Structure formats: C-alpha cells, structure tokens
Amino acid sequence: xAYIIKMAxxxxxxxxxxxxxxxxxxxxxxxEGDMLAEVESEKSIGEIDAREDGVLRQIYVAEEESVPPGxxxxxxxxxxxxxxxxxxxxxxELESNxxxxxxxxxxxxxxxxxxxxxxxxxxxRTDENDESVxxxxxxxxxxxxxxxxxxxxxxxxxxxNLASVDGxxxxxxxxxxxxxxxxxxxxxxxxxETDVELTAEERLNSYRRTTAVADPSTGETLFETMExxxxxxxxxxxxxxxxxxxxxxxxxxxxLLNGTYAESTHQVQQTQNIALVADDDGExxxxxxxxxxxxxxxxxxxxxxxxxxxxxxxxxxxTFTLANAADTDTEGRLVNPPAVAALTVDATGQRxxxxxxxxxxxxxxxxxxxxxxxxxxxDEARAFLDAFFxxxxxxxxxxxxxxxxxx
Numbered sequence: 001x002a003y004i005i006k007m008a009x010x011x012x013x014x015x016x017x018x019x020x021x022x023x024x025x026x027x028x029x030x031x032e033g034d035m036l037a038e039v040e041s042e043k044s045i046g047e048i049d050a051r052e053d054g055v056l057r058q059i060y061v062a063e064e065e066s067v068p069p070g071x072x073x074x075x076x077x078x079x080x081x082x083x084x085x086x087x088x089x090x091x092x093e094l095e096s097n098x099x100x101x102x103x104x105x106x107x108x109x110x111x112x113x114x115x116x117x118x119x120x121x122x123x124x125r126t127d128e129n130d131e132s133v134x135x136x137x138x139x140x141x142x143x144x145x146x147x148x149x150x151x152x153x154x155x156x157x158x159x160x161n162l163a164s165v166d167g168x169x170x171x172x173x174x175x176x177x178x179x180x181x182x183x184x185x186x187x188x189x190x191x192x193e194t195d196v197e198l199t200a201e202e203r204l205n206s207y208r209r210t211t212a213v214a215d216p217s218t219g220e221t222l223f224e225t226m227e228x229x230x231x232x233x234x235x236x237x238x239x240x241x242x243x244x245x246x247x248x249x250x251x252x253x254x255x256l257l258n259g260t261y262a263e264s265t266h267q268v269q270q271t272q273n274i275a276l277v278a279d280d281d282g283e284x285x286x287x288x289x290x291x292x293x294x295x296x297x298x299x300x301x302x303x304x305x306x307x308x309x310x311x312x313x314x315x316x317x318x319t320f321t322l323a324n325a326a327d328t329d330t331e332g333r334l335v336n337p338p339a340v341a342a343l344t345v346d347a348t349g350q351r352x353x354x355x356x357x358x359x360x361x362x363x364x365x366x367x368x369x370x371x372x373x374x375x376x377x378x379d380e381a382r383a384f385l386d387a388f389f390x391x392x393x394x395x396x397x398x399x400x401x402x403x404x405x406x407x
Contacts, residue, residue: 001052002077004090005036007061008048009069011256012380014041018066019073024056030076037073046268055079058087060094152264154179207335210378211368212385218392219347219363222246225395229297240276240324241300243345245398247322248272248293250388257376257384258319260338266375275318275336276304277328286336288318296402325366340372341381343388365392 007017020038024030030050037048058075061067072090077083151174155162158179165182167174222242229237251258251272259268272292278285289295289303321334321342334342349364367388371381391398 002054002057002075002081002083002086003051004072004086005048005074005076007067007069007071007073008039008046010039010041010046011377012383013377014069016066016068017041017046019061019063020045021063022059026056026059029053029055029079036076041069050076052076054081057081057083058090060090151176151179206372206374207370208373208378208381209368209370210381210385211366212382212389214365214367214389214392216351216362216364218389219349219365221392221395222347222365223363225399228396229399233298235298235301236305237297237301238304238324239326239347240322241297241304242395242399243322243324243347244274244276244289244292244300244304245297245402246388246391246395247274247320247343249391249394249398250384251320252293253387253391254380254384256380257341257371259340259375260317260319261340261372261375262338266340269319271319273317273319275321275339277321277323277334277342286318286321297399298403300402325368335370335372337372340375341384342370344368344370365389 007019010017017039018041020040022037023035030036030053032050032052034050035047036050036056039046039048054076055078056074057077059073061071061073067073072093075083075086075090077086152162154160154176155165160179160182162174162179165174165178168178222239226237226239226242229235229242255268256266258272259266261267271290273288273290274292275286275288278287287304289300292300295303318336318339320339321336323334323342323344325344325346326348328344334344336342344367346366347363349366350361351364352359352361367385369381369385
C-alpha cells in the first residue's frame with residue numbers, strides 16, 4: 001500500500017504548517033509508527049508518524065518551508081511500488097493549493113523538492129486525521145506574543161525573558177533561534193521562567209463549559225441503537241457504552257480534545273483512554289476504558305463490567321472524560337487534570353411540542369463540554385459538539401464498524 005503524506009491540521013484556526021525537520025531521508029525504510037517529520041503551526045508543534053511500513057519515496061516540502069494544512073509534503077510506499085498516480089495527484093494538489101510551490105523532480109524519487117513559498121490557508125476542508133499526529137501548543141504571552149514550546153524551553157535553559165525577544169517566526173512567533181540570538185546579544189540577569197502551580201481558584205478559572213442541545217432524532221437514534229444491539233448480541237449494553245463509541249468517533253474527528261496539559265504543554269494523545277464517571281452513593285467514581293478507539297462495543301461493555309468489578313484502571317491515564325448525566329450527578333467540572341476536556345450527555349430529556357390534538361413529547365439530548373482553555377479554544381469545543389451530534393446520527397454504523405475493526 002502507498003499514500004501521500006500531508007501537512008497535518010493541528011487546530012481549527014491553523015493557516016499554515018512549517019516542516020521543522022524530516023526524520024527520514026528519501027529512499028530510507030521506515031516502520032509503522034516511526035516519526036517521519038516534525039511540523040509546526042501558528043499554535044502547535046506536531047509529529048507526523050508513518051501509518052504503515054514502507055520507504056519515504058518522495059519529499060515535496062523542504063525543512064523550514066510552510067504550506068497550508070492538507071498539502072502534500074511527501075509520499076510513503078513500498079520500495080517497488082508504482083507511485084506515478086500518487087505523484088500526479090500530489091503535484092496537482094501542490095499546484096492548486098500552493099501557487100508558488102515547485103513541482104517534484106520528475107527524473108528521480110530521491111531528491112528533495114525546491115523550497116516552497118509561505119502561503120495562506122486553503123479554503124477547502126482538510127482531513128485532520130490524514131496523518132498520525134502528536135501536537136503541543138505554542139505558548140501565548142500576556143502581551144499577545146507567541147512562542148513555540150521549543151523556544152520556551154530554550155529560554156528557560158538560557159535564562160532569557162521571552163517578553164524581551166522579537167519573534168521572526170510565522171505571524172511573529174518566537175522561535176528557538178530567536179531565543180538563542182537574544183541570549184548571545186544580552187546577559188541573562190533574571191531567573192528563568194518556570195511554571196507556577198495553579199491555585200484551586202486559578203485552575204477553576206482556566207476551564208469553560210459549552211452546552212448544546214440536539215434535534216429530537218438524536219435521542220431516538222441512541223436508544224434505537226442500544227435496543228438493537230441488546231437484541232442482536234444479547235449484551236448488557238447500556239447507554240454509556242453506546243456513548244463511548246460515539247464519543248470515540250468524535251475524538252477521532254477532533255483529536256485536540258484527546259490530550260493532556262502539563263508544564264505549559266498540550267500533548268495530543270494517540271490512544272483514547274476514556275474515563276467514565278459514575279455516581280456511587282453520592283460520590284463520583286471514575287474508571288477508565290483504555291484504548292477505547294480500538295475496541296468493539298462488546299469489548300467496551302466487557303471492559304466497563306470488569307472495571308466495575310475490579311474497581312481499578314490498570315494504570316491507564318485518562319485522556320478524556322465521559323459522563324452519562326442520567327446516571328450521574330455532574331455538578332461542577334469533570335475534567336480530570338492533566339486531561340483537557342470532559343463531556344456530559346443527558347439523553348433522557350423530553351420536549352413538549354404542541355400539536356392539533358394536544359402535546360407530543362420529543363426526545364431531547366443535552367450535552368455539556370467542559371474544557372481547559374489553555375489547550376482548547378471555544379471554536380474547537382463547539383466543533384467537537386457538532387461532530388458528536390453528527391456521529392450520533394451514525395451510531396448504528398459506528399457500532400457495526402467497531403466490530404469490523406476487530407476482524
């Protein structure tokens with residue numbers, strides 16, 4: 001199999017990504033999961049990993065060059081695979097999305113393309129999950145100045161105050177080189193910047209809650225799916241189990257919410273460890289379904305039942321939290337630091353709708369997403385809720401596909 005490596009989209013507001021470093025040379029063999037490249041956007045640094053074994057056959061975007069998200073940056077394929085069609089497709093996209101991009105050299109597959117010009121974002125939607133990506137956020141200073149995580153770390157090492165550094169990166173962001181230049185030109189007189197442990201009030205103020213209500217068909221779909229699975233597979237399926245499958249799909253659509261925030265760094269996690277919150281005699285009890293995206297619904301049910309029995313998480317760290325409000329008193333925020341987001345779903349609500357001969361009761365699904373504003377923006381939070389509702393409409397298909405993944 002072969003595929004085009006594309007610039008990952010690290011956030012909804014991402015306009016361009018820069019290839020910081022290639023970790024493989026053209027013609028070099030790589031294994032599935034190996035890091036291919038490190039890329040940087042206006043707010044994040046990400047790592048693009050190989051989706052399969054193969055050879056890096058082509059590089060289109062050189063180090064330190066910028067292109068819009070979704071733009072081809074390389075090709076990975078078996079050493080003897082015919083990639084002529086992929087090259088044609090990639091070069092066509094480069095010409096349409098990156099006007100100043102230079103086409104790949106046609107004679108050989110082991111030469112780097114000439115540098116491309118920095119461009120603005122394409123208006124077309126890109127696939128956020130086209131590559132396997134781990135991302136860290138860029139720190140934004142109080143005066144609006146931005147610095148990459150690498151720049152901030154270097155500033156700490158050299159004792160440089162970032163407020164005194166002029167940024168030369170994308171949109172004026174401070175780069176590692178800017179910090180080193182500042183350190184060479186001045187003597188470090190102050191202590192290096194360090195993270196300060198947040199007080200309870202400060203931590204509470206760093207969270208925000210967004211609520212959304214779905215159309216009546218959403219609740220009907222969830223209950224119909226749950227009852228159909230119970231009948232077909234005779235499993236002890238609960239609404240929570242179905243919600244895990246739907247939430248996992250939404251997290252795949254918006255991976256930024258599946259992560260942790262620590263030491264001023266937002267780390268997007270590739271494995272979905274979804275914490276389930278339950279009410280046990282008035283006390284909130286949390287258990288973790290690890291590797292949720294890789295489980296069938298039956299396995300989700302079994303994992304939940306085993307957790308309930310053993311009351312342990314197997315050492316997994318939560319990357320996201322899910323609560324069924326119908327079974328849990330969810331007053332207060334549910335985000336479990338260092339995770340950055342928690343979703344509460346109530347599918348048992350009803351809405352009274354007047355009709356000619358009286359009132360009809362329609363299903364009402366309410367969701368509430370609590371998120372850490374240091375890692376997730378309001379637009380990203382609302383986009384996740386929209387994706388959750390869209391995925392809910394596909395609940396039956398998602399359940400079936402979860403079984404196919406295990407075949």
